[in-house]
Amino acid sequence: xxxxxxxxxxxxxxxxxxxxxxxxxxxxxxxxxxxxxxxxxxxxxxxxxxxxxxxxxxxxxxxxxxxxxxxxxxxxxxxxxxxxxxxxxxxxxxxxxxxxxxxxxxxxxxxxxxxxxxxxxxxxxxxxxxxxxxxxxxxxxxxxxxxxxxxxxxxxxxxxxxxxxxxxxxxxxxxxxxxxxxxxxxxxxxxxxxxxxxxxxxxxxxxxxxxxxxxxxxxxxxxxxxxxxxxxxxxxxxxxxxxxxxxxxxxxxxxxxxxxxxxxxxxxxxxxxxxxxxxxxxxxxxxxxxxxxxxxxxxxxxxxxxxxxxxxxxxxxxxxxxxxxxxxxxx
Amino acid sequence: xxxxxxxxxxxxxxxxxxxxxxxxxxxxxxxxxxxxxxxxxxxxxxxxxxxxxxxxxxxxxxxxxxxxxxxxxxxxxxxxxxxxxxxxxxxxxxxxxxxxxxxxxxxxxxxxxxxxxxxxxxxxxxxxxxxxxxxxxxxxxxxxxxxxxxxxxxxxxxxxxxxxxxxxxxxxxxxxxxxxxxxxxxxxxxxxxxxxxxxxxxxxxxxxxxxxxxxxxxxxxxxxxxxxxxxx
Numbered sequence: 001x002x003x004x005x006x007x008x009x010x011x012x013x014x015x016x017x018x019x020x021x022x023x024x025x026x027x028x029x030x031x032x033x034x035x036x037x038x039x040x041x042x043x044x045x046x047x048x049x050x051x052x053x054x055x056x057x058x059x060x061x062x063x064x065x066x067x068x069x070x071x072x073x074x075x076x077x078x079x080x081x082x083x084x085x086x087x088x089x090x091x092x093x094x095x096x097x098x099x100x101x102x103x104x105x106x107x108x109x110x111x112x113x114x115x116x117x118x119x120x121x122x123x124x125x126x127x128x129x130x131x132x133x134x135x136x137x138x139x140x141x142x143x144x145x146x147x148x149x150x151x152x153x154x155x156x157x158x159x160x161x162x163x164x165x166x167x168x169x170x171x172x173x174x175x176x177x178x179x180x181x182x183x184x185x186x187x188x189x190x191x192x193x194x195x196x197x198x199x200x201x202x203x204x205x206x207x208x209x210x211x212x213x214x215x216x217x218x219x220x221x222x223x224x225x226x227x228x229x230x231x232x233x234x235x236x237x238x239x240x241x242x243x244x245x246x247x248x249x250x251x252x253x254x255x256x257x258x259x260x261x262x263x264x265x266x267x268x269x270x271x272x273x274x275x276x277x278x279x280x281x282x283x284x285x286x287x288x289x290x291x292x293x294x295x296x297x298x299x300x301x302x303x304x305x306x307x308x309x310x311x312x313x314x315x316x317x318x319x320x321x322x323x324x325x326x327x328x329x330x331x
Numbered sequence: 332x333x334x335x336x337x338x339x340x341x342x343x344x345x346x347x348x349x350x351x352x353x354x355x356x357x358x359x360x361x362x363x364x365x366x367x368x369x370x371x372x373x374x375x376x377x378x379x380x381x382x383x384x385x386x387x388x389x390x391x392x393x394x395x396x397x398x399x400x401x402x403x404x405x406x407x408x409x410x411x412x413x414x415x416x417x418x419x420x421x422x423x424x425x426x427x428x429x430x431x432x433x434x435x436x437x438x439x440x441x442x443x444x445x446x447x448x449x450x451x452x453x454x455x456x457x458x459x460x461x462x463x464x465x466x467x468x469x470x471x472x473x474x475x476x477x478x479x480x481x482x483x484x485x486x487x488x489x490x491x492x493x494x495x496x497x498x499x500x501x502x503x504x505x506x507x508x509x510x511x512x513x514x515x516x517x518x519x520x521x522x523x524x525x526x527x528x529x530x531x532x533x534x535x536x537x538x539x540x541x542x543x544x545x546x547x548x549x550x551x552x553x554x555x556x557x558x559x560x561x562x563x
Contacts, residue, residue: 195429195430195432198422198426198430199430201419201421201422201426202422202430205419205420205421205422206417206419208381208417209413209417209419210402210430211400211401211402211405212379212381212401212402212405212411212413213405213411213430213431213472213473213476214402214405214406214431214433214476215402215405215430216402217402
């Protein structure tokens with residue numbers, strides 16, 4: 001290999017991992033939102049939690065090609081784990097509570113993934129749905145622990161780092177959620193750009209070929225599924241800490257469907273698709289519910305249909321198209 | 332090195348290979364030719380574990396791999412270049428190679444050195460390559476797994492004659508310099524017979540000729556009788 005080729009190779013590797021300036025945009029916007037819309041921080045926190053949840057789904061759906069209709073199972077496990085740790089365990093420290101939520105969801109993700117990921121297509125889709133329904137029924141049956149249909153109450157969360165409590169305006173929890181999102185995003189980005197991340201894309205694009213090049217496909221799928229479940233569990237844990245209340249809704253099919261819609265809206269397998277999709281979905285949901293509390297889903301559905309029909313690759317795909325045309329014209 | 336003993340295999344209930352025997356020594360190269368549909372690709376697929384083995388045994392380096400999963404066979408030392416190339420379209424050339432990397436003498440630098448066409452294209456995605464480049468990449472990807480046996484399924488298929496010539500040179504260099512054991516399945520009898528001193532002709536799922544390629548190169552009538560295509 002020539003010196004030039006070697007230099008190109010090194011440059012290529014550096015470029016692949018390098019944080020591009022445009023990647024700062026969502027973070028700048030998130031910080032700016034705090035100062036521009038200080039009265040909307042409760043909604044802002046919900047958006048951030050939705051982004052973490054959507055990011056966890058993007059890791060398995062967008063990169064590994066695992067289609068699931070039951071991702072809420074892990075969000076719910078995380079929510080109940082964080083809630084029950086406080087309500088029944090008396091452990092109210094929020095950061096360790098989140099770690100516990102993520103760990104519990106990871107265990108459930110590992111055990112269910114070990115079985116589920118031996119299947120694919122429609123069978124896998126139905127099994128993921130079945131796992132979420134089973135979890136919901138278990139939560140309903142274990143009323144003494146979960147509060148069943150009435151919900152889990154008695155959650156008391158200590159101030160974050162002993163200083164920042166869950167204030168009425170949601171300011172502290174906004175920063176708390178943003179910090180957790182930054183950590184989750186860092187982990188996801190590292191995974192996506194690692195050889196392991198490339199193997200996931202390989203599995204998505206041609207699973208047979210991955211077997212033939214010696215890749216332990218099932219092990220890799222279970223690994224990423226477990227990581228994704230842990231992230232969804234962290235999102236659920238944050239949700240429980242924010243609301244100090246958990247109901248069976250956290251395990252509902254509607255939540256699994258919503259997070260799927262977020263990813264499709266934003267664009268799958270693009271990291272920032274989760275940011276765009278979750279933000280648009282949550283704000284649309286909030287605004288349309290104000291206009292029509294009964295028919296807000298129609299508006300979200302319409303946007304989804306239009307996106308799927310006319311914008312390949314979600315809203316980020318649209319942005320790519322428009323910007324590349326603009327660059328071509330100006331050149 | 333690689334031994335197939337009384338191998339019968341196929342797809343589901345359908346038997347394609349019947350009582351097939353084959354033995355290759357370390358560093359030996361072998362060309363497999365035959366008419367369409369006689370089981371040449373199935374032979375490679377069976378060695379790789381893509382088909383159902385109905386009987387017989389396959390051993391690699393003295394180790395029975397008959398019931399091993401596909402990825403275990405790859406890890407045991409089998410490299411497979413499929414007929415359709417099957418490049419990962421959204422990964423770059425470099426990523427396509429990296430994804431298959433396993434420890435051994437074949438590194439990214441060595442593969443790029445062997446296939447210099449890939450150096451300039453390393454940042455291009457798999458779906459932005461020409462057929463010839465894809466073929467080089469497919470072979471390079473198999474080499475990145477550091478196999479002891481390389482299985483190549485019709486690498487010249489669909490390529491322009493000038494690209495086939497380039498490919499032929501690259502394959503000959505692999506055969507001569509690297510000491511790899513190679514099985515080349517080819518429709519192009521000229522390429523196959525030039526590639527390897529030993530040649531196998533298949534018909535209806537079994538071996539009908541196993542001998543010197545030179546014998547078929549110099550006896551057009553025999554080649555015609557075996558595969559129905561004159562070598563002249």
